[in-house]
Amino acid sequence: MIFKKHNKFKPYLSIEKGDDHTVNPKRGWYSIYPFTLPERPDFEELQWCLKKQESLCLVRVCIGNYAARSFDTPALTVFEEILSFFARHNKDIILRIIYDDEGKGMEHEPAGLSQIQSHMDQLGSIIYKYAEHIYTTQGLFIGSWGEMHTSKFCDRQSLCRLIDSFYHATKGAVAMAVRTPAQLRGLETGLAEYTDTCTRRQILSLTGLYNDAITGSETDYGTYAAGDTVSGNIPSDNVSWGNVNSGDGKWSRSAELSFQQERCIQVYNGGEVIMPNPYNDGDTAIETLTKMHVSYLNSQYDGTVLQKWKEQKTNGTESVFEQIDRRLGYCLVLSAVKAADKNCSKFIITIKNTGFAALYEPVILTLSAVCCTADNINNAPCLSSENIVLGRSEIAKLPAGEQCIVSVDCPLIALSSGQYKLTVSMALKRSQKKVFFDNCDTVGILTVI
16 A cells, blocks of 8 residues: 655756757757759668758758749659658758749749749648648748749738748648748738738748848848838848848848847747858857747858857857757756655646747656666565656747746556656657757656555
8 A cells, every 4th residue: 555645755857968869859950951853862862961960951942943834743753752751750841942043033933923823732732741740931932042032022912922822732731931020021911911810810820030141240131121220222231132122121130130039939930140240259149049039050051150159158168059059949948846745646847948949839748757776665676667657748838038837747556665766758749759858857756655
């Protein structure tokens, strides 16, 4: 018989150095994997290019060969094979579909919007099939390198029509992203005129941002307006954007960062950093990434900025790179575990998110026990060394910088006498991918008498 009044719980949190097993899904660094339809890649060779330490892959698919026609069967087959490959290797896909991979968006795009919408319809069912594996999509097929600039279709009405088409083609199953905050604000107002209120709300709830010039200059190379005023003009340091039709409505850097600080509480933001300069120095870079709620960054570009981060320190022990590496997206710390009463019938678990961004989707927290000593009454061994699940609880979402307190019932009647190591584990509710704490998972020793 178990006398619950004699149960004892000795809490502790053991800080452990992270290793490869702490690579968490849906956050962190990514590498780019470019493809061109209808060319079939060598998947056997490609698997050796995947990086174990990265859960994310930017899958960039160029469809420029079909700018003037519909996809044929070989193109659609290869497209599905590409998505299937990354899904089989348990990678979260950042999907960018482009017409141009040479910086000549105007030249390589289709002549009319209807052709782009037709391509979205053709690819939509395949994308929907692999929606569980798609972290986010970037862009709406248009512009140089798919960055939604140097395009015939960057006016507000065209962007509204395109994102509505893509949303319906993929049945609203995947997150989306546009290139600038001004474009996102344009959708917020433009969709009100173009579609019904419910659809508008759903599209905006899925639409975040991507920025391939983070901290590159005062304006992030034309992402924002120069100076402290709202402007539609392209800043003088914007050497790469060329003819842009979506400049109206851009705000100053400080205003745009404040906008992202509020808007990206709910949606993904990420991209790549470029050009070593004071905007990506140490504390300034960390402050910017914090305001932007950045979840993911390119691990390959800009190498000079990444190297600078590895050499700079902010707190005397940790490099800027190490801090950014740890805090990209969500970063969950198990900060306290305590028994709710002397019988240990319930445990209160406190988790804090110290990352730049939110934990955007629900996770299931599991409290388990593993027998670790002999029966302290009869000196008999525990019956099993396997995890015994004591209780589960769901965490819906956890914003950056906030903490949640989770209550888990603990039916100790299921435990025989002995000493148990208690552990806390988590997994994404949708995909069941495991989520690791930044510090530990062993929370204490429970003695059952």
